[in-house]
Amino acid sequence: QQQVKQSPQSLIVQKGGISIINCAYENTAFDYFPWYQQFPGKGPALLIAIRPDVSEKKEGRFTISFNKSAKQFSLHIMDSQPGDSATYFCAAGPSITGGGNKLTFGTGTQLKVEL
């Protein structure tokens, strides 16, 4: 059972365009929603994260939009650049305390930004 569903699986965007990746979750116990970026041969790295008390968070060209009632969140990359070409993972973390940070990841989106 995939608790965090991510789409699309792959995405091709022209340089300067907007890349949009969507995720949906089912478990209402999630209350932390990070996005990770992974380049080939490297480990994932945190890009931006949001908590459900806000509907949007922006950092530079990257924006997370969060819709708590729909249990959906999305990543928008404005003015996409070839250097943004990577695999993007959404994730969700639980609200239950107990130590650690059990992230449930989406299936990933391979983004390619073309010149």
Next chain:
Amino acid sequence: DTAVSQTPKYLVTQMGNDKSIKCEQNLGHDTMYWYKQDSKKFLKIMFSYNNKELIINETVPNRFSPKSPDKAHLNLHINSLELGDSAVYFCASSIGGRNTEAFFGQGTRLTVV
């Protein structure tokens, strides 16, 4: 300085062998993890340790045994390797508590032949 370092980066071995992957973090974090990324790039948590104590153990075969000699190290030992164990294994660390940034190592690509 590498924050989370894993060795080896590549590991090719035959079925039935036993192998270990080592991980060290110099971030002062008290929580460490092992994640498995399969051929479709799906990332799934395997284990989590907090101050050397096991706190998350997903449904992983007993052939996988993590060991944390201190809070800066988390090693993964795999017995009787199978073809299906081929994947990229990532070590990660975080400050602890919940919902904090996880820092990942570069990964160990394990290929079982």
